[in-house]
Amino acid sequence: MIEVRDVSLVIQDRAIVDGVSIDVPEGQFTALVGGNGAGKTTLIRLIKGIVVPSAGQIVVDGTSSLGAPRDFALRIGVVFQNPETQIVASVVDEDVAFGPENLGLPTAEIARRVERSLKLVGLWDLRHRPVHALSGGQKQRLAIAGILGLHPKYILFDEATALLDPAGKREVLDTALTLVREGIGVLWVTHDLREVFGAHKLYAMMNGRVVFQGSPAEFLSSSSSLKAARVLVPDEARLAQFLENKGVAVEWPITRQRVLERIKSLSLKTSS
Amino acid sequence: MALRDTVLIGQFVPASSALHRTRAETKILMTLGLIVSAFLSKSFAVQSFLYFVLIILLLLSQVPLRFYAKSARAVLWLVLITFVFNALLTGSHVLWQIGWLAFKLEGVVQGAFFGLRLFFVIFASTVLTVTTSPVDLADGLNNLLRPLQRVRVPVEEFSLIMTIALRFIPVLADEADRIVKAQKARGLTLSGGVMQRIEKLIPIVVPLFVSAFMKAEDLALAMEVRGYVPGVRRSKYKVTRFGVRDIGFAFMTLLVVVVSVALREVWTFSL
Amino acid sequence: MVGHTGSGKTTLAQVMAALLPPTGGKVRLWDSEWTYPRELPLELRRRIGFVFQFPEHQFFAETVFDEVAYAVRNFGLDNVEGRVRAALETVGLPFMQFKDRSPFSLSGGEKRKVALASVIVFDPDVLVLDEPSAGLDGESKVEFWNWLWRYRARGKTVVFITHWLEEAARSDKVIVLSAGHVLFYDDPVKVFSHASTMKRIGLEPPLAAEVVYELQKKGTFPWVLDLDKLLEALEEYALWP
Numbered sequence: 045m046i047e048v049r050d051v052s053l054v055i056q057d058r059a060i061v062d063g064v065s066i067d068v069p070e071g072q073f074t075a076l077v078g079g080n081g082a083g084k085t086t087l088i089r090l091i092k093g094i095v096v097p098s099a100g101q102i103v104v105d106g107t108s109s110l111g112a113p114r115d116f117a118l119r120i121g122v123v124f125q126n127p128e129t130q131i132v133a134s135v136v137d138e139d140v141a142f143g144p145e146n147l148g149l150p151t152a153e154i155a156r157r158v159e160r161s162l163k164l165v166g167l168w169d170l171r172h173r174p175v176h177a178l179s180g181g182q183k184q185r186l187a188i189a190g191i192l193g194l195h196p197k198y199i200l201f202d203e204a205t206a207l208l209d210p211a212g213k214r215e216v217l218d219t220a221l222t223l224v225r226e227g228i229g230v231l232w233v234t235h236d237l238r239e240v241f242g243a244h245k246l247y248a249m250m251n252g253r254v255v256f257q258g259s260p261a262e263f264l265s266s267s268s269s270l271k272a273a274r275v276l277v278p279d280e281a282r283l284a285q286f287l288e289n290k291g292v293a294v295e296w297p298i299t300r301q302r303v304l305e306r307i308k309s310l311s312l313k314t315s316s
Numbered sequence: 317m318a319l320r321d322t323v324l325i326g327q328f329v330p331a332s333s334a335l336h337r338t339r340a341e342t343k344i345l346m347t348l349g350l351i352v353s354a355f356l357s358k359s360f361a362v363q364s365f366l367y368f369v370l371i372i373l374l375l376l377s378q379v380p381l382r383f384y385a386k387s388a389r390a391v392l393w394l395v396l397i398t399f400v401f402n403a404l405l406t407g408s409h410v411l412w413q414i415g416w417l418a419f420k421l422e423g424v425v426q427g428a429f430f431g432l433r434l435f436f437v438i439f440a441s442t443v444l445t446v447t448t449s450p451v452d453l454a455d456g457l458n459n460l461l462r463p464l465q466r467v468r469v470p471v472e473e474f475s476l477i478m479t480i481a482l483r484f485i486p487v488l489a490d491e492a493d494r495i496v497k498a499q500k501a502r503g504l505t506l507s508g509g510v511m512q513r514i515e516k517l518i519p520i521v522v523p524l525f526v527s528a529f530m531k532a533e534d535l536a537l538a539m540e541v542r543g544y545v546p547g548v549r550r551s552k553y554k555v556t557r558f559g560v561r562d563i564g565f566a567f568m569t570l571l572v573v574v575v576s577v578a579l580r581e582v583w584t585f586s587l
Numbered sequence: 588m589v590g591h592t593g594s595g596k597t598t599l600a601q602v603m604a605a606l607l608p609p610t611g612g613k614v615r616l617w618d619s620e621w622t623y624p625r626e627l628p629l630e631l632r633r634r635i636g637f638v639f640q641f642p643e644h645q646f647f648a649e650t651v652f653d654e655v656a657y658a659v660r661n662f663g664l665d666n667v668e669g670r671v672r673a674a675l676e677t678v679g680l681p682f683m684q685f686k687d688r689s690p691f692s693l694s695g696g697e698k699r700k701v702a703l704a705s706v707i708v709f710d711p712d713v714l715v716l717d718e719p720s721a722g723l724d725g726e727s728k729v730e731f732w733n734w735l736w737r738y739r740a741r742g743k744t745v746v747f748i749t750h751w752l753e754e755a756a757r758s759d760k761v762i763v764l765s766a767g768h769v770l771f772y773d774d775p776v777k778v779f780s781h782a783s784t785m786k787r788i789g790l791e792p793p794l795a796a797e798v799v800y801e802l803q804k805k806g807t808f809p810w811v812l813d814l815d816k817l818l819e820a821l822e823e824y825a826l827w828p
Contacts, residue, residue, distance in 0.1 A: 079724040079726060080724045080727060094537065118543055132479065135330070138449065138554070142539075142544075145550045146544045146550055148549060151551065154551065174330060176487075187538075194542065207722070210750050210751070211789050274724045275725040275726075276729065283818070292827075307802065310825050310826070311805070311825070311826040312806035312807065312825055313826055314806050495644070497607070498644075501636065501637035502705065503658045505629065520647075
């Protein structure tokens with residue numbers, strides 16, 4: 045488990061992150077939402093150890109991460125927003141190899157890790173493709189594979205779907221969910237609530253502070269939290285809420301499929 | 317046409333031909349051998365022989381010829397300029413005259429020779445970049461330059477920089493294309509005097525630099541996150557051993573150099 | 588204009604705005620036909636505003652004022668300051684507060700607004716936007732859409748590209764592209780009634796459209812694309828337990 049304890053980052057008298065405490069457990073999907081400039085990206089950088097906090101501490105698997113050795117830092121991987129600037133090599137499998145090569149692993153071990161990582165993200169069949177021939181979603185999955193090659197226990201996704209089309213978003217989210225089932229702890233940062241209906245726990249940030257923590261369902265029913273996080277309530281959630289008020293509850297986590305199933309069970313006043 | 321379509325360098329075309337499966341080091345040395353051969357001689361016999369070898373290599377690469385045709389189109393004007401300059405500036409036997417422009421026999425012959433040689437050199441290099449992934453190319457160069465590490469040349473860093481540069485050429489070419497169009501939409505016209513034109517480039521060059529720096533920063537962060545530490549020894553994912561193919565191509569290169577030297581004085585163009 | 592990645596949306600928009608020459612066919616802009624390789628004359632160029640995806644990537648000037656004034660000067664228009672002031676205030680940035688700041692120092696949302704201002708400053712008749720809301724948070728998206736509808740209300744033509752059919756549902760006409768072809772060019776209601784076709788070409792229909800599609804199989808239900816109207820219609824037409 046990653047435990048963020050009262051972490052702050054103050055730059056020029058301004059608290060970018062202000063006394064934040066969150067947990068990212070293994071094998072769970074933890075969501076983090078908030079508007080542009082709420083401090084989400086900075087928090088990610090603090091957790092990963094790219095930036096050193098002004099106060100508080102980050103404990104990974106029981107040990108404070110400050111001054112920890114290199115292989116310890118590799119327990120946490122990060123997938124950034126733009127897939128383009130996370131890919132180093134020009135061919136799919138060679139890019140996945142970049143991380144393990146940095147660790148100085150033997151060739152056979154690198155090959156094993158490349159194969160396993162690419163299979164996990166579903167790109168094994170495209171391993172010889174040039175990177176520029178991939179779609180946005182595929183590039184982002186490649187970025188995930190590049191992280192997986194380092195055998196992380198946790199992966200932080202910093203708005204990893206923001207630049208993708210709906211199909212790409214779906215692919216990347218599904219990949220993250222697969223990793224959760226594999227036991228990896230995922231922290232998922234997003235503006236789109238539809239992606240996090242199924243989260244085990246949700247945090248919302250505003251002005252560097254955590255202003256909400258709880259289940260996605262609780263978050264949706266707290267209009268003040270929604271406002272603070274500057275997120276839109278997805279149509280699916282609004283319709284589900286409407287149906288629930290009418291006595292036709294939609295099972296959690298809400299999906300479009302589940303909402304439509306409920307709709308199909310309705311009768312109309314003038315049926316054909 | 318987008319800018320990147322005209323830039324073939326770094327446009328590796330994956331295939332599994334004999335050339336693709338040959339080590340980058342071998343191919344780099346072979347390309348060097350071909351280029352040296354081309355520069356060694358003044359003989360049309362050697363030219364014909366080298367073009368014969370080149371055609372064999374093109375066919376061996378199993379890369380559709382249209383990829384080569386694209387790069388040929390891009391350099392054709394360069395070859396033509398070489399030809400015209402030589403034809404106009406060299407020799408005394410005037411072949412034909414258009415106004416004050418006099419095409420001279422010696423110049424035409426020399427221009428044809430230089431043009432063909434330039435074309436050959438560019439094409440020989442294209443065969444290398446089309447059949448070798450940028451990563452392999454960088455690794456190959458790295459291995460060939462390794463002895464320089466003894467005199468403290470940071471060879472590893474150079475090769476990584478090259479890998480990344482090759483990877484980002486098409487990305488930045490796309491970006492440049494977008495920026496030019498965006499400024500055109502805001503009324504940019506590239507006309508006027510030289511100074512005016514240079515000033516007009518600022519709205520294109522500045523955003524491109526900003527974007528390149530931002531990308532570089534993002535990439536540096538992504539590399540750090542993936543365990544890259546400058547100066548720390550890295551291992552290799554793809555270790556191919558020198559095999560029969562390498563020996564074959566090395567032998568061929570040697571043969572080409574020897575034949576080129578032997579034919580040096582045959583059918584030369586000096587009149 | 589909607590379509591999945593690679594369907595040709597951006598290319599068509601650029602051809603339409605005379606930024607990319609067509610290899611076949613013609614583009615008619617008002618009374619002139621545009622043919623390659625002729626550059627579009629400035630008086631026509633001025634009538635088309637094009638906002639690229641992440642338009643803040645085109646910034647180059649030292650101040651917001653110069654950035655926004657760039658096009659005004661290029662087109663040789665008068666009253667530079669008045670136009671810049673009006674454009675900035677239209678996108679909701681107070682002129683005095685922002686004019687001397689560096690465009691690079693602004694927050695993400697502010698950058699996007701300056702980029703918009705730098706195009707609407709020459710008051711184009713047609714505004715083409717390529718995924719204008721990408722990367723904005725929810726509240727900023729709503730703010731942006733409200734602004735865009737106000738711009739349209741001034742009698743302007745707005746063409747925008749999006750992956751999200753919900754965003755397209757409020758427009759007057761929808762162009763659906765797939766693999767470089769125009770599949771539909773019609774009213775949103777007519778287009779989105781083809782829910783299964785939308786899914787087949789990789790687009791997610793608006794939720795309301797899918798609900799209506801299901802309910803119309805059962806009986807009388809009106810065509811609505813907007814969620815608020817859907818809830819009203821459900822209230823009225825459905826039988827509740």
